[in-house]
Amino acid sequence: MSVIALFSATYCGAEAIAARLVAETGRTLYTDDDLVARAATLSGLPTEQLQRCFALEPSVFNPFTRERERCLAWLKLALAERCRDTDWVLHGFSSHLLPPSIDHVLHVCLIADAAHRIAAAGGDKKGMRAKALRRIEAEDRLRAAWVRSIKGEDDPWAASLYDMVVPTHTLDGDRAVALITKGLAAEAVQPTDPSRRAAADFLKAARIETGLAAMGHAVGVSVAGGAVALHIDRPVLMRERLEAELKEALATMNIQEPITFTVAPTANGGDAYRRYDADRPSKVLLVDDEREFVQTLSERLGMRDIGSAVAFDGESALEMVAREAPEVMLLDLQMPGIDGMEVLKRVKATHPEIEVVILTGHGTDSHRQECLRLGAFAYLEKPVDIEVLSDTLKQANERMRRNLENK
Structure with missing residues (x-):
């Protein structure tokens, strides 16, 4: 049939x-x-x-x-x-x-x-x-x-x-x-021996692909003619090291077949390939009405393997929280429309699992105390050292994950 x-x-x-x-x-x-x-x-x-x-x-x-x-x-x-x-x-x-x-x-x-x-x-x-x-x-x-x-x-x-x-x-x-x-x-x-083998190859490829996915690798896999092909859809910075890592991962799955690799050319642009690490902050929402500042900050955090998206006002930030479920938020206080303090209140009321780090250039001691009372993870002032900020976001991410695990 x-x-x-x-x-x-x-x-x-x-x-x-x-x-x-x-x-x-x-x-x-x-x-x-x-x-x-x-x-x-x-x-x-x-x-x-x-x-x-x-x-x-x-x-x-x-x-x-x-x-x-x-x-x-x-x-x-x-x-x-x-x-x-x-x-x-x-x-x-x-x-x-x-x-x-x-x-x-x-x-x-x-x-x-x-x-x-x-x-x-x-x-x-x-x-x-x-x-x-x-x-x-x-x-x-x-x-x-x-x-x-x-x-x-x-x-x-x-x-x-x-x-x-x-x-x-x-x-x-x-x-x-x-x-x-x-x-x-x-x-x-009609089913034939070749089409049944193709179905078996599809199953084997899917098992390999999910095995790699469980290790954090987003790699396309196909199996045909007794060979395994891995398809990497992004430019690779250190190809030999990645291929060695993937071969080692396949060895743990007892894959003995010949392996070939195809990699997206650098000319295609886009971010370089990286393995997903659940312990690394990868869903950080940056909220600040200073567009050039927050976009540059996002790029600098990306260079430190911290994945982020940006919102330029409180309304957009709340919409993204509802739609995208960020794990950590970096939030400015003084913004037009809904200010950072109000965003903090609403986020903690509806999504208490999100850790919020305040980063402001116009705060006071009373602001600091109020933000911490409302549940902010940390309160930082501009200008901030990028390494201090990176470490703070990583610590916030770690606490968020611990809290989820303890639920």
Whole structure:
């Protein structure tokens, strides 16, 4: 039996078609939620963190944490485990994680024209068209970003990505299901020894990738023809040392196959490759209305392996706290709008686990006492020695992690 992999637009009847395919073919349905649940069990990571892989944009801290890449590794492992069977229907974003080398997969895209989707979203009701259209456009942007990140294709509905594209506005449910089940009989999607080996290679690659991820390495892995290929998507400063480190890590996993490396050229720009270290501050939010100062500070901290993002006012800082979950905050007191003292109060009320370090050039002894009373980890004054600041942020990060472990 072949696997059916469905990717769909919203408001085109995809859920009903998937349910009918399951009923008529006797297969089981596997969705993104199922994949996330299994990946959470395998990795111990929170489901919310894994689900963020499907978000429009990765976390602003991702350049340091490589959270998205490491979560994707666990999602691929959960999917690769499932690929040992062939009697299932996969529906969702995760259909694009299946490698093209697994031939016994019928890739189907379900889509409908704008008029059909707007009506299905309630846009045919008075005054609801614009709202329905905005909702559809937002969902389409989400799918486009996902397909671009996984396949490098700007058009999520491009025919080249699928074995068939099914327009559900011209085909009712009966005909859509009939067309898909007919496609299952095609010789090109029948299981063969090579396609089964490709599924086994996918599983082995996923196990290696998650093993490296558990050691802090965000490295793409592929297995084919009895060889392991590691793909490093960033420039490497000391390549020989990194390759030796990765080979040593593979040896601990009892990987005996030949290993090849591909590394992104330096000309591609971007940050250099670094291993993620959970003990190193990598989610520090810098909040200061002096833009040049805080941007320069972020760069200087990055040179000391401290990952940070910046906000230029209290309102933006609070939005980022709600959205990005920083672990440590470096906070100025005097800012227009919501000042630093008020930000400190609100952060400690809603996210007490975040350690807050005050860095101000206009503080007083009463300010110091009040900040410490409200729960600030430390109170520093500008100008501050960069090494003192770095050490303080590391100590704040250590306390945050100890507190989480003791919960």
